[in-house]
Amino acid sequence: PKMDGVDSTALLAEQQSDEANEQPDLQMKKKRDLCTQFDLGQCLLGKLCPFAHGENEIGTVGLAVSGNVKTQICQRWKEGKCLYGKLCNR
Numbered sequence: 001p002k003m004d005g006v007d008s009t010a011l012l013a014e015q016q017s018d019e020a021n022e023q024p025d026l027q028m029k030k031k032r033d034l035c036t037q038f039d040l041g042q043c044l045l046g047k048l049c050p051f052a053h054g055e056n057e058i059g060t061v062g063l064a065v066s067g068n069v070k071t072q073i074c075q076r077w078k079e080g081k082c083l084y085g086k087l088c089n090r
């Protein structure tokens with residue numbers, strides 16, 4: 001993959017191109033724990049995060065992503081060396 005002048009969001013979309021029509025599962029969930037990524041300023045799921053973004057959200061119910069969601073680009077894919085494709089968890 002070409003890296004010059006391409007932002008990481010475009011690369012993430014390209015990495016998942018064979019799953020372009022596949023959307024994450026959404027379910028109503030009760031937020032029971034605090035989001036550790038939000039505390040670090042790194043939660044990319046926003047309102048769809050299954051974890052609470054503050055004490056005031058603990059115990060609330062809302063639409064949330066269910067299962068795993070790819071939020072960053074695999075470094076091996078950038079180098080053209082990732083063998084896992086859809087199953088990659090990096």
